[in-house]
Each structure stands twice: as C-alpha cells, then as structure tokens.
Amino acid sequence: MIYNVLDIETTGFNKSIDNILEVGYIRVNNKCEILGHDTLFFYKPEYQIESPAQEIHHLKRNFLEQYEKEFYKNLAVLYTLMSNGLIVGKNSDRFDIPFIQEFLRRNMGYIMPPAIAGSIDIQEEYKEIFQDWYFRKYKISTNKKGKLEELIIMNGHKTITLKEEFEKLFPECPRSSIHSALFDSYMTLQLLKDLIKMKE
Numbered sequence: 001m002i003y004n005v006l007d008i009e010t011t012g013f014n015k016s017i018d019n020i021l022e023v024g025y026i027r028v029n030n031k032c033e034i035l036g037h038d039t040l041f042f043y044k045p046e047y048q049i050e051s052p053a054q055e056i057h058h059l060k061r062n063f064l065e066q067y068e069k070e071f072y073k074n075l076a077v078l079y080t081l082m083s084n085g086l087i088v089g090k091n092s093d094r095f096d097i098p099f100i101q102e103f104l105r106r107n108m109g110y111i112m113p114p115a116i117a118g119s120i121d122i123q124e125e126y127k128e129i130f131q132d133w134y135f136r137k138y139k140i141s142t143n144k145k146g147k148l149e150e151l152i153i154m155n156g157h158k159t160i161t162l163k164e165e166f167e168k169l170f171p172e173c174p175r176s177s178i179h180s181a182l183f184d185s186y187m188t189l190q191l192l193k194d195l196i197k198m199k200e
Contacts, residue, residue: 002085007184009057024181041067
C-alpha cells in the first residue's frame with residue numbers, strides 16, 4: 001500500500017474561485033518508509049496572492065513567479081499523485097481532496113476528477129481521541145477535531161523537534177518555515193505513524 005501524505009496552501013477557501021499555490025507531499029509505504037517527496041508550486045499572474053490566506057501561508061508573489069513556467073508540468077504531477085495511492089491529510093476529505101479535484105478540473109479541462117483509491121482524514125481518525133484529551137486537559141467539552149499542532153502535542157511530539165528532523169531529511173525544501181505544505185505533510189506523517197501503531 002502506498003500513502004500520499006499531502007497538504008495544500010491556497011489563495012482562499014472557496015474551491016470554485018480560489019487557487020492552489022503550493023502542494024507538499026511525502027510518499028510512503030505501509031511501513032511509513034519514505035519513498036519520495038516534493039513541493040509543487042502553482043502561479044499565474046492573475047492569482048490573488050495578496051489575500052487574508054497569505055497571513056497563514058506567507059507565500060509571496062515574487063517567490064512564486066519563478067514557478068510560472070512549471071504550472072502545467074506540476075499539474076500533471078499532481079494529477080498522477082491523486083490517482084496512485086491512498087491520500088492522507090489533516091483535513092483531506094472536506095478540504096484538500098475536493099479543492100484539488102476542482103483545481104485540476106478547471107485547469108486541465110477534465111470533466112471527471114482523478115479516481116482516488118481511498119483516503120485517510122487524520123482529523124476524522126483522531127476526532128474522539130482529541131475530544132477526550134481536550135476534556136481531560138481543559139475540563140470542558142469540545143466539538144472541535146483538533147488543529148494539526150494540537151494533535152501533534154496530544155501525541156507527545158514537539159513541533160521544534162519535528163522541525164529539526166524535517167530540515168535534516170529535506171534540506172533542499174524551498175520553504176522550511178513552520179507553515180509550509182511539506183512541513184505540514186511531515187507532521188501529518190507522524191500522526192499517520194501513530195495511528196497505524198494504535199491499530200496494530
């Protein structure tokens with residue numbers, strides 16, 4: 001089994017009109033051994049880069065402009081990625097997968113989105129565990145499913161330690177900031193490993 005652990009950064013939250021700027025992914029086998037990884041950037045001059053979402057992802061136009069010529073090559077890579085292996089993300093079923101499918105349809109002219117073998121939505125998988133942990137920690141109930149950083153802390157990981165590991169594993173990553181798509185994918189991978197251990 002191949003898992004494609006991914007994360008995306010976008011110009012906004014509306015899949016019908018907003019666009020993907022960055023896709024970070026890590027391909028692993030059923031032992032969570034890394035088989036490959038990459039960061040795909042998408043840019044067109046008309047993209048609304050300067051949006052409220054920029055406060056989250058910190059991607060700037062002058063950085064993205066260098067990837068304009070790679071747009072359609074990266075689209076093909078993304079389409080292939082979505083068609084091969086299980087998709088794993090922190091909020092993949094409700095956000096990442098539908099957004100990617102619509103982005104591909106708009107830019108590649110496909111009426112049908114790529115066939116996906118299956119998916120693992122980390123937030124959904126951890127929902128009850130997180131809500132129980134949250135109640136024990138804060139003595140109040142919550143309907144939230146937990147942000148990525150909260151799930152990491154809940155499972156006993158330290159973000160700074162993961163960042164150091166990440167920088168050693170992926171020294172060529174063009175963005176090593178805490179909120180890059182590839183780093184978020186790496187944190188999601190840690191949660192996938194924990195999940196697989198829990199189910200053994």
